[in-house]
Amino acid sequence: DHPHAPKKTKTTAPVSAFRKSLGNEKGLVNSWNEWDTLEEIIVGIADKAVIPPKEPAFEMKVKDSGKIHMLEGTGYRTEQSIKMANDQLNYFVELLEGEGVVVRRPDVVDFNVPVKTPDWEVPRMNTSACPRDLLLTLGNEVIEATMSWRSRFFEYRPYRGILKDYMKRDPCMLWTCAPKPLMADNLYRSDYPTDYSAKNKELVRNYIYLTSEEEPIFDAADIMRFGKDIFVHMGFTTNEFGFEWLRRHCASRGMRAHMLHFPDDLCPFHCDATFVPLRPYLALENPARPMEPFERRIFEENDWKLITAAQPNTMEMPALSQCSPWLCMNVLSLSEKVIFCEETEKEMMNLFNDYGFDTIPVPFRNVFEFGGSFHCVTTDIRRRGKKQSYFK
Ligand code: DAV
Incomplete structure (x- = not known):
């Protein structure tokens, strides 16, 4: 050897404890649509949930002003209502586990704490009952949505333990956070009417919602997954800027x-609670919320049959519910043959049976006021199938 040649040194670093701890469960995170056979899921919890504070985007949702008054100055939901919701959630978990589904639950996080950023402050948070609003699983990727209400800005916190675990165990899992919005005052139209007047109607018909186009926003529950294609419901919680972020992100993934x-x-x-796919080429639509005819065309041209949901069992909703009675459509598919339904929604179950589905009735009304029903309180982690195309 030449006397000035570089000395041969060992070039591989020792394997760190962190790298040794990484698993190899490829495909642990894998869910492309709403109907393939379910294998693993996150189910929300009602613990430490609070009544959401009054904030710009919230008033329209709690429809009568009496209820808005009730929101002033309150904190936790009652212990009784939390226990009743948790009992029904836990029973649902038992049923899922009985069907062989692995169930994960978020960490208990106290939501009765103020949230402050350089732009605004709200006196408390919301709940971790509804992972569907926050987490969007697209195949091997879990996306944390931007969210659209200030009280939900930090809603990712109870799920970070679960997401870290998936990231460590599945070498192919992608973990993505959509850009955090500032949620400053200019994201909310201060002059937007919230009285369900003719003016409201005109605005919505022109696709103008309470939230502005200041920055991208979306809630994950505005997205329905159909394999290679996703459909994004536009409204108060998802704006066109948010759609544009999703569109480009999907394009980068061949979707x-x-x-x-x-x-x-x-x-x-x-x-x-508006438009829900049930199995390939069959989806459920809400008779009170018809889709724009020009948007319906893609379903017609691709031989999708859209069936009309049955009327809800009752129009009465729990006093503090932010949802409509159309939660009767907020079902969860165990597979393309079996659907979890609220036990009082007999007409919906008959409809499903007519189309060849088996239904599993579950008591769930005590969960409604925490933000939704079966679809809302869950997020898919793994379903058996792969990415497929159902649209030419
Ligand atoms: O129409 O009441 C409920 C769905 C909440 N994730 C509605 C929407």
Whole structure:
């Protein structure tokens, strides 16, 4: 050897304890649609939930002003209501586990704490009952949505333990956070009417919602997954800027995103009580919220049959519910043959049976006031199938 040649040194670093701890469960995170056979899921919890504070985007949702008054100055929901909701959630978990589904639950986090950023402050948070609003699983990727209400800005916190675990165990899992919005005052139209007047109607018909186009926002529950294609429900919780972020993100993954508008819904938020796919080429639509005819075309041209949901069992909702009675459509598919339904929604179950589904009735009304029903309180982690295309 030449006397000035570089000395041969060992070039591989020792394997760190962290790298040794990484698992190899490839495919642990894998869910492309709403109907393939379910294998693993996150189910929310009602613990430490608070009544959401009054904030710009919230008033329209709690529809009568009496209720808004009730929101002033309150904190936790009652111990009784939390226990009743948790009992029904836990029973649902038992049923899922009985079907062989692995169930994960978020960490208990105290939501009765003020949230402050350089732009605003709200006196408390919301709940971790509804992972569907926050987490969007696209195949091997879990996306934390931007969210659209200030009280939900930090809603990712109870799920970070679970997401870290998936990231460590599955070498192919992608963990993505959509850009955090500032949620400053200019994201909310201060002059937006919230009285369900003719003016409201005109605005919604022109696709103008309470939230502005200042920055991208979306709630994950505005997205319905159909394999290679996703459909994004536009409204108070998802704006066009948010759609544009999703569209480009999907394109980078060989997927396509499409907008959907439902102009008869005066307070459009979240797709999962409006338009719900049940199995390939069959989806459920809400008779009170018809889709724009030009947006319906893609379904017609691709031989999708859209069936009309049955009327809800009752129009009465729990006093503090922010949701409509159309939660009867907020079902969860165990597979393309079996659907979890609220036990009082007999007409919906008959409809499903007519189309060849088996239904599993579950008591769930005590959960409604925490933000939704079966679809809202869950987020898919793994379903058996792979990415497929159902649209030419
Ligand atoms: O129409 O009441 C409920 C869905 C909440 N994720 C509605 C929407």
